[in-house]
Amino acid sequence: MKTLSSVLRDTTQKFPQRPAILDPSGRAFTYAELDLEASRLARGLLDLGVAKGDKVGLWMPNNPEWVIAYFAVARVGAVVVPMNTRYKTHEVEYILGNSEATTLFAADSFVGIDYLSMIDEIRPKLPNLKHVVIVGKTGKDMHSWTDVVERGTKLLGDGKLEARERTCRPEDNVFILYTSGTTGNPKGAMLSHHNIGHNGEQVAEVLHTSEEDVFLLAVPFFHCFGCVMGIAGAITWGASIVPMPVFKAAEALDLVERFGVTVLYGVPTMFVLELEEVRKGRADGSRYDIGTLRTGIMAGAPCPVEVMRGTMNEMHCNVSIAYGLTEASPVITMTRFDDAIERRVETVGRALDGIEVKIADDDWKAVPTGETGELACRGYNVMMGYYKMPDKTAECIDQEGWLYSGDLATVDSEGYVRIVGRKKDMLITGGFNVYPAEIEEYLFTHPRVLNVSVIGVPDPVFGEVAAAYVVQREGTTVDPQEIVDYCAKEIANFKVPRYVVVVKDLPMTQSGKIQKFRLREMAEAAFQKGEMKKLSPSGGKK
Secondary structure: OOOHHHHHHHHHHHOOOOEEEEOOOOOEEEHHHHHHHHHHHHHHHHHHOOOOOOEEEEEOOOOHHHHHHHHHHHHOOOEEEEOOOOOOHHHHHHHHHHHOOOEEEEEOEEOOEEHHHHHHHHHHHOOOOOEEEEEOOOOOOOEEHHHHHHHHHHOOOOOHHHHHHOOOOOOOEEEEEEEEEOOEEEEEEEEEHHHHHHHHHHHHHHOOOOOOOEEEEOOOOOOHHHHHHHHHHHHHOOOEEEEOOOOOHHHHHHHHHHHOOOEEEEOHHHHHHHHHHHHHHHHHOOOOOOOOOOEEEEOOOOOOHHHHHHHHHHOOOEEEEEEEOHHHOOEEEEOOOOOOHHHHHHOOOEEOOOEEEEEEOOOOOEOOOOOOEEEEEEEOOOOOEEOOOHHHHHHHEOOOOOEEEEEEEEEOOOOOEEEEEEOOOOEEEOOEEEOHHHHHHHHOOOOOEEEEEEEEEEEOOOEEEEEEEEEEOOOOOOOHHHHHHHHHHHOOHHHOOOEEEEOOOOOEOOOOOEOHHHHHHHHHHHHHOOOOOOOOOOOOOO
């Protein structure tokens, strides 16, 4: 068992001059340089008064600073709180408030979002937030990244960081990753150093990772896919990472060619778009030189068989399918290179070592092999619990340590798992989990919305998108575009409904529960008739 800080130190001792980060901007860090920068920043955090167990928000795109902060925060025994780069003001306020964060690392802006003004707006409501550290242009009462690093540089050799590190244990909480809840507010899954470090190590080991590998990470660092499977996985084995802040298929393939990328991560949507680019390149002669690709992971959403086959046959990328959830640190099962092709394209593989899997009925009792039920896992990877939510923790982790996923699955006699559906109403948009209850709760704040129900509907690019069925208050009129724009103002773009249907009533059971299956039937019929009109926020962002 190791802390994340010792993971980096061990790799640095083995491969001090190997490249750790190859940034597309031209910056590069060897392992020795990454370890030194993490220590400088860590000492700067100590100088600011960051205590062991303090929560530290990371609100930045995929860049070297995110990686440096990741290890610096862990090195001082504090807790990383990754934050979605597309969050709007009230989402940022909730995460920082609920986590009781004392410190925030943020970019000054990203993809047109002004982080500084958002921070200024919410800071008076966050009494625990003592320090804001900005990469880029700073605002009032904020520290620049450079200033904090310089503080730490002056303290090299004072022994305080080493003393703090000696108090850190592998079983300590080091991450709180927020995952949207079915009752509205996100829940903070607490993960330990060992949860993250060992899971990342195992995932990369399944891919036969070595110090010769180069990982392209366009999956966001604020998600387990990026920060555990990506950063922790690559760095455990001395590989290099190429951070990509915004995914664009053509640019991703250019980066594969430029840096000799060997390992490619992505949700199925990313691979669909990359395959399309590869095929266009063959057709018009502008081929991409992606011959260095060796393997990768496709995860985060159901993986279509044809996409898997195309990635393997046309991109020559021998990908693995991974399945998991944030609360499981995140990976539970993976396909292996020596699995039969049918297993690799039709299942999510077998459990990693040290993790048990069972399929359970509604009473959490195991069902016979081959029968459908809720997938549960038990092992080193199960989260410590939801932060400040013991009741919610007890709803998904039983007294024997089994974590219940909410996903419906089967497992065969050889341990191969097939995911067949979702027990809850969650939808997955471009790899991001979206819970209808969170969108519904916000739409209930609209003055002319009487009732609303949100479901997932198929989308050729993102897999699924949200569709809102709205009942307007008597004597008022609700325009579908208005609903989309109302959501776009305050919730992340990937959660915004792309279809809005105004209805007189919602289908209900006799006990008053909304029949979402009826809404899905209505949506399917409307699509067949061409009556569903896809909408985007008025700002024009898709």
